[in-house]
Amino acid sequence: MNSELAEKSVLGTMLQENYLILDSGMKEWFFQTQIHKNIYASMCELARKGKSVDYITMIVVREPAELGGANYLAELNRFANPTRFDEYKEIVIDTWKEQEKIKLLHLAQHNDWTIAQIQKAFDTLQVNDTLAPQTSIKPDLIAQYERPFIKQEEMTGITTGLRDLDYILNGFQKSEFIVVAARPSMGKTDTLNHFALTAGLHGHLPIVFSLEMSRTSITDRLIACAGNYSRLKMRDPHKYFTEAQKANWTSALKHLNHANIHIDDRSGLKVSQMKATARKIIKSYPDKRPIIFIDYLQIIRAEQHAGNQTQAIGQISADLKTMAKEFNCPVVVLSQLSRAVEQRQDKHPMMSDLRDSGNIEQDADVVCFLYRDDYYDKESDAADHLEIHVAKQRNGPIGSLAVYYSKDTGQLRDIQYATDK
Numbered sequence: 001m002n003s004e005l006a007e008k009s010v011l012g013t014m015l016q017e018n019y020l021i022l023d024s025g026m027k028e029w030f031f032q033t034q035i036h037k038n039i040y041a042s043m044c045e046l047a048r049k050g051k052s053v054d055y056i057t058m059i060v061v062r063e064p065a066e067l068g069g070a071n072y073l074a075e076l077n078r079f080a081n082p083t084r085f086d087e088y089k090e091i092v093i094d095t096w097k098e099q100e101k102i103k104l105l106h107l108a109q110h111n112d113w114t115i116a117q118i119q120k121a122f123d124t125l126q127v128n129d130t131l132a133p134q135t136s137i138k139p140d141l142i143a144q145y146e147r148p149f150i151k152q153e154e155m156t157g158i159t160t161g162l163r164d165l166d167y168i169l170n171g172f173q174k175s176e177f178i179v180v181a182a183r184p185s186m187g188k189t190d191t192l193n194h195f196a197l198t199a200g201l202h203g204h205l206p207i208v209f210s211l212e213m214s215r216t217s218i219t220d221r222l223i224a225c226a227g228n229y230s231r232l233k234m235r236d237p238h239k240y241f242t243e244a245q246k247a248n249w250t251s252a253l254k255h256l257n258h259a260n261i262h263i264d265d266r267s268g269l270k271v272s273q274m275k276a277t278a279r280k281i282i283k284s285y286p287d288k289r290p291i292i293f294i295d296y297l298q299i300i301r302a303e304q305h306a307g308n309q310t311q312a313i314g315q316i317s318a319d320l321k322t323m324a325k326e327f328n329c330p331v332v333v334l335s336q337l338s339r340a341v342e343q344r345q346d347k348h349p350m351m352s353d354l355r356d357s358g359n360i361e362q363d364a365d366v367v368c369f370l371y372r373d374d375y376y377d378k379e380s381d382a383a384d385h386l387e388i389h390v391a392k393q394r395n396g397p398i399g400s401l402a403v404y405y406s407k408d409t410g411q412l413r414d415i416q417y418a419t420d421k
Contacts, residue, residue, distance in 0.1 A: 005079065006091040007036050012080035013088075014043055015054060015073075019283045021047040024089060030096045035068045039076075042067065082280060086272040087303070158291050158330060161198030163414045164401035168390050169366065172199075172291060172330035176394075177321040179297070179360055181335040181349065182370035183342070187386055188334045189213065190410040191370060192293050193221055195332060200259025205288035207278050208263045211299045215265040222261065225410045227252025232408070260288075268301045271319040278327060290327060294320070296334035297360070314359035321363045335360060337369075347376050351391055367392040372405070386412065 014020045021043045028044075031037045042062045046053045055073035064070050081088065108118050157171020172178060172195075182188050196206040210218050224231045227248060233240035237249070262281050264274070274294070282290045294300070302312040303319070324331040337353040349369040354360045361367065371387040374380040386405035390398045404413045 003032055003091060003095040006088040006095075007031050007033070008076055008079040009081050009088045010085065010092055011036060011039055011043075012076035012078065013082050013085045014040075015076055016080045017082055017085075017280065017283075018047060018053045020085065020279075021053060023279075023283075024085075026089065026092075030092050032095065032099075035066070035072075038062065038066045039068070039073070083273045083276045085276050087270075158199050158204050158289065159202055160195055162388075162401070162403050162412065163416075164403075165388060165390075168397060168399050168401070169393065170396065172332065173365075173395070174328050174330065175325045176330050176365040177317075177324045177363060178330055178332045178366040178368070179335050179354075179364040180332060180368045180370065181337050181354060183337050183347075183349070185375060186370045186372055187405055187407070187412075188370060189218075189295055190221065190225070190405070191386075191388075191412060192295055192332065192334055193218070193225055193410060194412040196261055196291075196293050197222060197225060197256070197259050199291050200261050201255075203288065205282065205285050205290040206259065206261045207281055207290060207292045208261060209269060209274050209277075209292070209294045210263055210265045211267050211269060212295060213265070215263045218263055218265065221410050222256055223252060226256040226259075228409055228411065230408050231410065260285075267299070270301045270303050271316060271323060272303060274300075275323055275326070278323075282327065282329075290329040292323070292327070292329060292331045294331070294333045296336060298336050317359045317363045321365075324365075347371065348387075348389070349391075361392065364392060365394040366390065385415070 010024075010026070014024075021040075026040065028037050028041050031040055039058070042058045043053050045061055046057055051057060055070060055076070058067060058073060059070055067073055104118070107113070155166055155171045157166075157169065157173040159171050160166050160169065180188060180191060192208070196208055200206045208218065220234055221231065223229065224234050227245075229237075229241075229245060229252070233245075237246070241249075264277050266273075274292075278290070278292055297316065297320075298313065300316045302315060320331055320333055335354060337349050341347055341349055341353050348371050351361050351367065354367075367390075369389045369391055371389065373382045373385070373387070382402070384404055384406065385402045387400060387402050389400040392398065402415060404415050405411075
């Protein structure tokens with residue numbers, strides 16, 4: 001896509017999604033044509049006043065001719081593409097950067113600049129392409145002033161719903177990239193559903209990207225978990241449910257609805273597309289703390305063609321870490337493990353089993369492995385137990401714990417709680 005079409009798409013998307021105007025970090029000078037600069041400047045003027053931005057309100061604040069005319073503004077809506085907004089925004093910025101570099105090199109040649117002067121000019125260009133970052137720690141120190149004298153919350157992160165895991169992780173923390181890895185049939189998706197349901201019921205905003213399983217299948221699993229229903233019976237509730245289970249059906253749906261879970265089940269998504277969807281959902285719930293779940297890492301589509309699968313997964317892993325920081329929320333991603341696990345006598349996963357890329361281990365703030373002994377040993381004394389091993393935690397301890405796992409309903413619970421029940 002050329003720069004002009006990218007600019008039209010960026011502006012058209014902003015007309016549809018007004019929050020992007022001020023949130024995107026775009027600058028008026030990034031646009032190549034004067035008309036597009038005028039359009040963006042008019043958008044910002046309206047947005048800063050808290051007014052709606054559309055082609056009608058814009059021609060009120062500026063002469064229509066300066067904006068290309070009313071028809072030109074209206075036609076921008078045809079170029080809107082929220083899911084690829086980040087990609088097109090980068091095209092616009094990169095085009096501007098390249099042109100600025102050419103201008104700087106011409107100036108350097110004409111004025112016989114030193115290497116130091118050229119480097120300084122390029123550094124300034126990098127600073128000016130986005131919002132200037134806050135680098136001083138003074139505001140952070142001021143915010144810490146009363147810390148020893150104020151009672152702290154027992155847990156700062158989003159609860160996992162599992163007592164021992166919360167004790168190790170202190171919940172899922174903001175800006176952290178968390179990988180939950182296991183071999184097939186260990187319970188990865190049920191674990192993700194448990195985390196999402198728990199987060200939602202505690203007033204947070206779970207956003208699930210299910211790249212492999214359909215929205216209907218995930219929803220059925222969530223209903224089974226929320227209502228304590230057998231998934232086999234869920235295939236035909238009318239035939240297999242007891243009268244008591246049927247009577248509880250509405251309550252289970254209401255309970256699940258209260259969690260306010262959002263599911264995007266499109267396959268082959270890129271990280272940039274997930275960001276676009278997540279940004280829109282987060283903007284709709286400004287009072288809720290988001291948490292993003294992705295099932296699973298190895299089937300995320302790379303932003304651009306990579307040399308091999310290892311390089312592609314490495315780039316995707318880095319992008320997911322960046323997404324966690326950008327949204328300042330936990331990003332919990334399921335990951336497959338290599339078949340090397342099956343070739344060992346001890347089937348417990350290790351870091352080296354992370355499939356396709358050592359970058360996952362490097363980028364992740366937390367790595368958890370799932371393991372069920374009864375999957376390999378049908379006579380195991382640990383039937384219905386799921387082991388969760390926190391193998392890496394950048395800002396805390398590592399350790400292992402066991403929880404109760406019902407393969408029938410998909411529920412996870414603390415073992416003590418399950419025994420009490």
